[in-house]
Amino acid sequence: MNFELTEERRMLQDTLRRFLSKRYDTETRNAILDSESGFSPDIWSDLADLGIIGALFTEAQGGFGGAGFDIAVVFEELGRAGVVEPFLDSAVLGGGLIAALGDTDQQALLAEVIAGHAHLALAHGEPASRYDLSRVETSAGFEDDKIVLNGRKAVVVNAEAAGHLIVTARESGDVDDETGISLFLVPADTAGVTLRGYPMLAGGRAAEITLEDVRLPPSARLGTAGAGFAALSDRVAAANVALAAEVLGAMETAVALTRDYMLTRKQFGRPIASFQALQHRFADLLIELEQARSAVINAAGHLAAAPHERDRQIAAARNLIGRIGRLVAEESIQLHGGIAMTQEYELAHIAKRIVMSDHRLGDTDTHLERFIALSYAQDAR
Amino acid sequence: MDLTYSDEERAFRDEVRAFLRDKLPDALSEKVRRRQELSKDDHERWHAILNERGWLAQNWPRAFGGAEWNAVQRHIFEEEAAAANAPRIVPFGVAMLAPVLQKFGSKAQQDHYLPRILNGDDWWCQGYSEPGAGSDLASLNTRAVRQGDHYIVNGQKTWTTLGQHANRIFCLVRTDPDAKQQEGISFLLIDMDSPGIEMRPIVLLDGSPEVNEIFFNDVRVPFENLVGEENKGWTYAKYLLTHERTNIAGVGFALAGLESVKRMAYAERRNGRALIENPHFAARLAQVEIDLMAMETTNLRIISAAAAGQAPGVESSMLKVKGTIIRQEINDLARRAAGPYALPFPSAALAGDNDPVGPDYGDAVAATYFNNRKLSIYGGSNEIQRGIIAKAKLGGGA
Numbered sequence: 001m002n003f004e005l006t007e008e009r010r011m012l013q014d015t016l017r018r019f020l021s022k023r024y025d026t027e028t029r030n031a032i033l034d035s036e037s038g039f040s041p042d043i044w045s046d047l048a049d050l051g052i053i054g055a056l057f058t059e060a061q062g063g064f065g066g067a068g069f070d071i072a073v074v075f076e077e078l079g080r081a082g083v084v085e086p087f088l089d090s091a092v093l094g095g096g097l098i099a100a101l102g103d104t105d106q107q108a109l110l111a112e113v114i115a116g117h118a119h120l121a122l123a124h125g126e127p128a129s130r131y132d133l134s135r136v137e138t139s140a141g142f143e144d145d146k147i148v149l150n151g152r153k154a155v156v157v158n159a160e161a162a163g164h165l166i167v168t169a170r171e172s173g174d175v176d177d178e179t180g181i182s183l184f185l186v187p188a189d190t191a192g193v194t195l196r197g198y199p200m201l202a203g204g205r206a207a208e209i210t211l212e213d214v215r216l217p218p219s220a221r222l223g224t225a226g227a228g229f230a231a232l233s234d235r236v237a238a239a240n241v242a243l244a245a246e247v248l249g250a251m252e253t254a255v256a257l258t259r260d261y262m263l264t265r266k267q268f269g270r271p272i273a274s275f276q277a278l279q280h281r282f283a284d285l286l287i288e289l290e291q292a293r294s295a296v297i298n299a300a301g302h303l304a305a306a307p308h309e310r311d312r313q314i315a316a317a318r319n320l321i322g323r324i325g326r327l328v329a330e331e332s333i334q335l336h337g338g339i340a341m342t343q344e345y346e347l348a349h350i351a352k353r354i355v356m357s358d359h360r361l362g363d364t365d366t367h368l369e370r371f372i373a374l375s376y377a378q379d380a381r
Numbered sequence: 382m383d384l385t386y387s388d389e390e391r392a393f394r395d396e397v398r399a400f401l402r403d404k405l406p407d408a409l410s411e412k413v414r415r416r417q418e419l420s421k422d423d424h425e426r427w428h429a430i431l432n433e434r435g436w437l438a439q440n441w442p443r444a445f446g447g448a449e450w451n452a453v454q455r456h457i458f459e460e461e462a463a464a465a466n467a468p469r470i471v472p473f474g475v476a477m478l479a480p481v482l483q484k485f486g487s488k489a490q491q492d493h494y495l496p497r498i499l500n501g502d503d504w505w506c507q508g509y510s511e512p513g514a515g516s517d518l519a520s521l522n523t524r525a526v527r528q529g530d531h532y533i534v535n536g537q538k539t540w541t542t543l544g545q546h547a548n549r550i551f552c553l554v555r556t557d558p559d560a561k562q563q564e565g566i567s568f569l570l571i572d573m574d575s576p577g578i579e580m581r582p583i584v585l586l587d588g589s590p591e592v593n594e595i596f597f598n599d600v601r602v603p604f605e606n607l608v609g610e611e612n613k614g615w616t617y618a619k620y621l622l623t624h625e626r627t628n629i630a631g632v633g634f635a636l637a638g639l640e641s642v643k644r645m646a647y648a649e650r651r652n653g654r655a656l657i658e659n660p661h662f663a664a665r666l667a668q669v670e671i672d673l674m675a676m677e678t679t680n681l682r683i684i685s686a687a688a689a690g691q692a693p694g695v696e697s698s699m700l701k702v703k704g705t706i707i708r709q710e711i712n713d714l715a716r717r718a719a720g721p722y723a724l725p726f727p728s729a730a731l732a733g734d735n736d737p738v739g740p741d742y743g744d745a746v747a748a749t750y751f752n753n754r755k756l757s758i759y760g761g762s763n764e765i766q767r768g769i770i771a772k773a774k775l776g777g778g779a
Contacts, residue, residue: 001681002383003382003681262775273775279767283766283768283770283771284767286770286774287699287702287703287770291672291676291679294675294676297384298674298675301383316671317675319667319671323668372663376643376658
C-alpha cells in the first residue's frame, strides 16, 4: 500500500501547475472563454511541447504515461486552473481510440495529436441517447465500395476544431446492442457532414452534427466492423477517470477561494470565518474533499482492472464526485455570498466547470444506477 | 501509488483470519452477530484468548509486552475481527490508559498496572465527562485536594461506559481551581472500592445499562496514584486522544454492518421481489456503499501516513465525522430492511438461546440504531470535530 506519487508524476504535476499558475490566470482564461474558437491554440501547443498530451499515452503509443494515475495527475491540475482546452476530446477520447484501434496509417494521426498539431472529436452521443453508451441509431451502410453514414450526433465537444471526427455508427444489430457498433475516422470536410456549432456554458465549444450520405473509403473504419464497443467503453472509462480528477482539482480551487474569502470578508465587524454556522459548513467541504480525493485514487487505481470491477469503481467515483461536486459548488457560492454571482470572479467559472462536468459521460444518477447494476445483480449471489 | 496490500500484510491478514476461525468461540460471535449484550465474563474470555496469542496489547511497544503492530496491521485486525463478529476489545485499560502510563507514568505504576491490564486483574473505566462538562471537557469540576499523602476527591463523573464491571477508574480532576481551565487538571488513578464512591447505572434509550454515573464523596486517593505531574493531566488526556485514533473511522464495523444489511436486503421480499431490487432501497444502499469505499481509502491514506510516522492531526476529526455518519446511515438501513420485525424489543425473552421472533438478522437492529446515535456525540461530538477542522484550516481568522 502506497499513496505517494512517483517521482515522475510529481514532476509532471509540478511542471503543469507552474505553467498554469503563470500562464492561465483568471483574466487570460476569461478572454479565452470569450474567444471565437473557445480555446487558446497557443496554450495548447505550449502544453503539448511540455509533454502534457504525451503523458496521457503509453510509451508504445508514442507517449510516456497513459496509466490511470497519469491521467488523474494531469486532469487534477487542469481542473485546478479551470482549463477549457480540449484534452479530454482530442487526447483521451479521440487519440485514445486511434491508439486502441488504428492501423499503421491511422496511427500517424495520433503522433500529430501528441505533438499538438491535430485535434479530434468523438461524435458518439445522439439526440435520443442521453448517456446510454450502446445506443447508436446512426447507420453505416455499404454502397459501391463505399461506406455510407447517415444520422445525427449531439453535443459533439470540440467538433469545429477537429480535423477528423471519430464517428460511431451501427453496422448491424438493434439500436441498443453493444455489438454492431463501428468507429470511423471521418475528415471534417467530407461532403455530407454538417456542423451547427455553439459555445458551452462552462467553456469550450460543441456542435450538433448531421451526417447525410457521408461516403467514406473502407480504410476509414477504425478496427473491426461491428466490434468497436469494447474500445469505446475502455476509453470512456479513462475519460471518466479524467473527469473525476478534473472536478477534484476544480473543487480544490473552489475550497481554497472560499477559505481566502472567509478570512478577508468582514461583516458585523469581523471576518465571516469567525461565524460558527459558516465554519461547520466549511468543515464539511474539507471532509468531502478528502472523500473525493479517495474516489479519484480508487478509480485511477482500477483503470487497468478487469472491466466489471473497473466500471464498478468508476461508477462509484463519478457518483461520489457528482454529489460532492454539487455540494462544493453550491456551498462555495453560498459561503461567498454575492461576489460569487459575478461572471468575472474566478469561482464563477470553477463552479460551472464542476457542475457541468456532471453532464458528460453519465451524470450522478446514471452512475448510481450503473453501480447498482454492477453490484447488486440478484444472480450475482 | 499502489492500492494493494504487501505480501507481508496479506500474510498477516491470513494469520488473523486463521486465528479468528480457530480461537473465536461460536458462543461469542453468535451473540455479537445477533447484537446481544455481552457479559463481563464474555469480554474477559475474549481478552484472555487474545492475550494468550499476544494480540491484546496491539499498540503497546514490545518492551512492555505488546505486539507493537503498526497502524496498517491494526486496521487489518479490526476489519477481520468485525467481519468475524468478534467482540470489540474493551479499550479503556489496554488502549487508553496503558499508552498514558507508558509515556507519563512512574516505573512503579507501569510495573504494577500494565501486567494487570493484560491478565485481566483490572478492569478500568474512564472518568472524564461530568454533568456540566461534556463537549467543554476542560470545564470539569471534580476537585482533588491534597491532604498529607492523599488527595481528597469530591465531585461527579458521568457516561462511564461499562463502569459496572470496573474495579478501577482513571479520572481527570481539578487540582488547581485558580489556574486557567486546562492548566489546573490532573490525571488520577482511583480504586473503585474506595469508601465514598457510589455508582448508579444510567439506562440508555435502547434499554441497555451501558453507562453509569459515579459520585465521589471525600474519597481518599493515595498521592502515588497521580500520573505524571500535578496540573498536567490535560496534556496526558490529549495525548491519549491523538494517539489512539486509528480506528476512529470504524471502517471494520461499517463494512460488517453493510454486509449484514445486504444479507437482509437479499432475503427480505417486497412485492414478491428481493428488497435489494427496490430502486429506493438500492439507491440508499449504493450511496452509502460508495461513501464507504471512498472512506476506506481515506482511512488507509491516513493510517499509512501514520505508519510512516506522521501523527494524524485534523484528519482524525474528518474520519470521525464521516465515519460516524456512514455507520449511522447503515444502522438506519438495517432498521428499515428488517421491516416490522424491527419492532420487537430486545429483552430477556429474546436473549440467550431463545429463538428469535422473526428472522434472526432482525434482532435488535432498531436498538442498535438508537444506541449508535451516541457515535456522533461521544469522543468529541461531530460539531466539536467540525470546529477543530475549521479552525485548523482557517487559522487565526476563525
